[in-house]
Every structure is written in C-alpha cells, then in structure tokens.
Amino acid sequence: MSVQTLYQQKRMSAADAIGVVMNGDTVVVPTAVGEPPALLTALSDARREFRNVSVSQILPVRKYGYFDPDTTAHVRHVAYFFSGISRAGGQEGWTDFISANFSELPDLLNRKLIPADVVFSMASPMDEHGFFSLSLAPDYTMAAIAQARAVVLEVNPNVPFANGNCHIHVSQVTALTESEDALLEVGLPKIGPVQEAIGKYVADMIPDGATLQIGYGGIPDAVVMQLTHKHDLGVHTEMIGDGIMTLVEAGAVTNRKKNYLPGKMLATFALGSNKLYQFLHRNPAVEMHPVGFTNDPYLAGQNDNLHAINATMQIDFMGQCGSESLGFTPYSGTGGQTDFVRAANRSNGGKAFIVLPSTAKHDTISRIVPVLSPGTHVSTSKNDINYVVTEFGVAQLRGKTAQQRCEALIAIAHPDFRGELRDAAKRMKLL
Template identity: 75%
Template structure:
C-alpha cells in the first residue's frame, strides 16, 4: 500500500479521531503553538463523553473548553509549565502540575514516570516519502510517540517542514485530521526602558563568535535588539523566535564559529510570527530536535562561549532564583532555565545570565530580597548562579562568598531598597 493510500485510509474528522481515546488516558500535546486546535476543540466539545482523561502539555497558548473546573472529572489539563491559559487553574488547584527539568521530560516519559497513552500534535503536510514534521514542538513529544498506543496528527499546510529529529512516518500514525487555519502567532513582549537597560548590559558582554540560548520575554528580546553590531554568532537554544530570525537576516548569526554542530541552528520548539514559520520551512541552516538533545547541559555545553539568557521573578542575596512562582502561587515552571545555566557553566568561556527588573509594582517592591518569599519555588540554585543583571548593573556571583554575593546583589538593587537590603544582610550574618 502506498503512503498516499495509507494517508487516505487514516483520514478522519476531528470528532471521529476522538474514537482513539479511552477513559483514563493521558494525551501528550507539544509545546505552545504545536498544540492541535481542531482536535482539542473537538475534545472540549465532547469532554463529557470521557472520564479521567488528562491533556499534558508545556505552555498552552489557547484556553480550550476543557479548561473548566466544573468538568475536571471528564477531561483536565496536566501542566508541565503554566501559561496564561492554565495559570489561574493552577493557582486555584484544579489543574495539576508535574515539576521537572525540560531536558529530562523525554526520559520521564520513556521510563513511564509520565504516562503517554495518546499523542495529539499539529504537523506539517506529508512529504513524498510519507513523513510529517512536528517542527513547532519536537520537545518531549518525540519520546511520547515511542510510547503511545495511538498517535493522532492534525495536518496543516501552514506548519513548516523542518529538518532535524522531528519527523513521524505515516505508518506510525493512528488517525489524521486536516485543518487549514494559519498557525497561531505569538507577538513580542513589551520592551520598555528598564528592559532596554538590562539588555544593553548583557549585549556588551556577548563576544563575537558566541553561541546563544535566548529565552522568551521582554528582556531577552531587548538583548537581541542590541546585538546587530556583533559578528558570527551561533544559536543552540530551546526556543526559536522572531528575534533570532532577525539576527540571521541581518547577517549576525552565521553559526560558522560553533564547534558543536557548526553551520546549524538548533532548537526544540518555535514561537512567533507567520514569517518565522515560513523561515523554518526546509531551511538547511535550522534543525528541530527533541529537548533531551537541545537542552542536555553536556551537549549544549560543548559549544564554546555559550551564552544563556533567562529571566527570574525574585532573587535572594545568595543568588537563589524564584523564577516560577509568586511566593507559593505557581506562575510558570522550571522549563529549560537550569538546563542552560548548567550548560553555560560547562562551556569553555560560557556565560549564564539571569535577568530581572530590580522592582515590581511601580517600584514599590524589590525583586532582590534577603531571602525568598515563603513558599517560593526555587528554580536556579545558589551553586549554579553566574551573572545576575538588573537595570542598575551586573553582579557576578560564581566563586564568591556569601558576603561578597550580598554586596554584589545590593549594588544592583534599586537605590530605594539598598539600605533595607543591607540591614537584611546583617540579620543573616552576611555583613
């Protein structure tokens, strides 16, 4: 039977594809815009047909109907990372959360510690050899394919066919659904004077020939905007977005001086504009790989001069970062921050930056504190921290004593809070 015959044989409506589900199943869905909207809309509409079905995902970007506290006994979200669609449910307690390093999620699935009964994913159209690309989110989904009883793809012509280890053959697919809406666009965050100031400090410390990992957010994007005078940068990251694409178009990113996978950008998921998704399509300079490849600290750290740029919400005087909660209330998740901090620490000449505005709530609260707020989920620990950057400067903590760290952190705090921080440091016997 030809691959085209197999395709026609497996084609279903979104409602019919739900017949692949059983009560108690855990559905694995890719990161962000890799989620399949037609399938998840159909599941939402028919959610009362099922019992105890979980939809497990990092960073949902649409609030589907099953995000409903009244129907959690039928279908409920299982979060690996909170976003706008899932945060309120996580804080209220009707959405469950599995904490983990992003790089380790494929292993957790492979070992059966995270169940993967079914995969629902958005995919490119099939090529002549019977392959689809899960280019928008290879992440942990590729590991789930090997474990799942059923694989259901939503095929969309707007999804790029990227290179790398992100392909699924028609023989692996249980059912197919077709859709034609453009892939969801995710705009750039707001960049203000504080973000620009922080970005300038970081950009000044990035040398020509460095390899970049850039997280999502206003400050990382502010860094990107100030790299246009750099030369021969490379990319080994978890997320590819419009900022990286703009550096390629400007001739800044060439990947020519990478000593691990030279000539190639490497990422595990995409988040951005229609232009970005077109840029990814059959681009020989880009490979999309599972997250246990992109985020493995050993592999990423094989790049010399690896620069990792990630944000936090609160940090204490020893350098412990609360990047995923507001006190005890969950806000996001661990993601790949620790993966890349450790990768940059391993890298010859590497630099790991944690960035944050010095204050919150119109300068009424300091984000730099003597100790983290009670209940805060610690993301990057004191033993991993390297550079911390606010709009007031750069603190380098690695190899420093507690007293030295406290002085460095107070120096980059908002001036209105420095006396209070000194007093806090004295109470902790740090000064």
C-alpha cells in the same frame, strides 16, 4: 501499500479522530503552537463523554473548553509549565502540574514515570516518502510518540517541514485530520527603558562568535535587539523566535564559529510570527530536535562561548532564583532555565545570565530580597548561579562568598531599597 493509500485510510474528521481516547488516558500535546486546535476543540466539545482523561503539555496558547473547573472529572489539564491560559487553574487547584527540567521530560516519558497513552500534534503535510514534520515542537513529543498507544496528527499546510529529528512516518500514525487554519502568531514582548538597560549590559558582555540561548520575554528580546551589529553568532536554544530570525536577517548569526554542530541553528520549539514559521520550512541552517538533545547540559555545553539568557522574578542574597512561582503560588514552571544555566557553566568561555528588573509593582517591591518568599520554587540554585543583571548593573556570583554575593546583589538593587537590604544583611550576619 503506498503511503498515499495509508494516508487516506487514516484520514478522518477531528470528531472521529478523538475516538482513539479512552477513559483514564493521558493525552500528550506539544508546546505552544504545536498544539492541534481542531483536535483539542473536538475533545473539549465531547469532554463530558469521557472520565478521568488528562491533557498534558507545556505552555498552552489557546483557551479550550476543558480549561473548566466544572468538568475536571471528565478532562483535566496537567501542566508541565503554566501559561496565561492555564495559570488560573493551577493557582486555584483545578489543574495539576508535573515539575521537571525541560531536558528531562523525554527521559521521564521513556521510563514511564509520566504517562503518554495518546499523542495529539500539529504536523506539516506529508512528503513523498510518507513523513510528516512536527516542526513547531518536537520537544518531548517524539518521546511520547514512542510510548503512546495512539498518535493523532492535525495536518496543516501552514506548518513548515523542518529538518532535524522531528519526523514521523504515516505508518506510525493512528489517525489524522486536516485543517487549513492560520497558525497562532505571538508578537515580540513589549520592551521599555528598564528592559533596554538590562539588555545593553548583557549585550556588551556577549562577544563576536558566541553561541546564544535566548529565553522568552521582554528582557531577552531587548538583548537580541542590541546584538544586530555582532559577527558570527551561533544559536543553540530551546525556543526559536522572531528575535533570532532578526539576527539572521541582520547577518549577525552565521553559526560559523560554533564548534558543536557548526553551521546549524538548533531549537526544540518555535514561537513567533508566520514569517518565522515559514523561515523554518526546509531551511538547511535550522534543525528542530527533541528537548533531550537541545537542552542536555552536557551536549549544549560543548559549544564554546555559550551565552544563556533567562529571566527570574525574585532572587535572594545567596543567589537562589524563584523563576516559576510567587511564593507557593505557581506561575510558570522550571522549563529549560536550569538546563542552560548548567550548560553555560560547562561551556569553555560560557556565561549564564539571569536577568530581572530590580523592582515590581511600580517600584514598591524589591525583586532582590534577603530570602525568597515562603514556599517559592527555586529554579536556579545558589550553586548554579553565575551573572545576575538588573537595570543598575551586573553581579557575578559564581565562586563568591556569601558576603561577596550579598554585597554584589545589593549594589545592583534599586537605590530606594539598598538601605533596608543592607540592614537585613547585617541582621543575617552577611555584612
């Protein structure tokens, strides 16, 4: 049977395609723009016909009907990482979450420690050999496909056909639907003087030939904007965005100096503009891979001079980073921060940067604190922390004593808070 015949046999409306979902199922959906809007809209419209169905993903980017506290007995969101769309449900208790390092989600799926009965995903058009590319987010989705009873694709001509381990054959697909809607675009975060100052400190410490992992946010993008004059940078990251594409266009990224998979940029999900998505299309310099490969600290750490840049919300005197909750109230998730901090620590010449503004709430609260707020989820531990950067400077904590860490962090805190931080440190016998 030809692949075109198989395609036509499995092609149907989104309303019909969601018929593969059974009561009690967990539907796994890719990260961010990898989520299929037609399928999830159809599931939302029919949600009251189901019982005890969960939809699990990282970073949802559209507010579907099942984000509804009144219908959680029918279809409920389970987050691997909260976004602005899902955060309220997590904070109010009508959505649940699974805590895990991003790199470990495929293994949790493979071991059946987290369920995957059905997979819904965006996909590129099928090629002549019968393959689709899940280019926008192969992440944990490839592992979920291996475990799922049913796989449903939303095929869209705007989805690029990327290289890498991100392909699925039509014979593996249970049902597919078609759409031509524009992909959701996410602009660059706003960069102000604080972000720009932090970005300069970090950029000055990144040498020519370094390999980069760039997280999402204003500060990481401020770093990127100050790297356009660098030479022979490489990319081994989890998220590829417009900032990295800008460095490629400026000639700063060549991947020539990478000693692990030289000549290739690696990522596990894309988040940016339509220009970025088309940049991925059959680009031989870019490969999209599952997160168990891109974020594995051992594999990523084989890149010499790996420089990882990630943000946190609060850090204490010992260097513990609260990057995913405000006290016990969930805000985001662990994601790949721990993965890449550990990878950079393993890397020959690597540096792991944790970046944060020194204050919050219009300079009324210090983000550098004696102890984390009660209940805060620790993302980067005191044993993994390396460089901490605020707009007031850089503190290198790895290998330092508790007293040295305390002194270094107070020195990069906002001047208005240094006095009370020193007083607290003395009460704690750290100074």
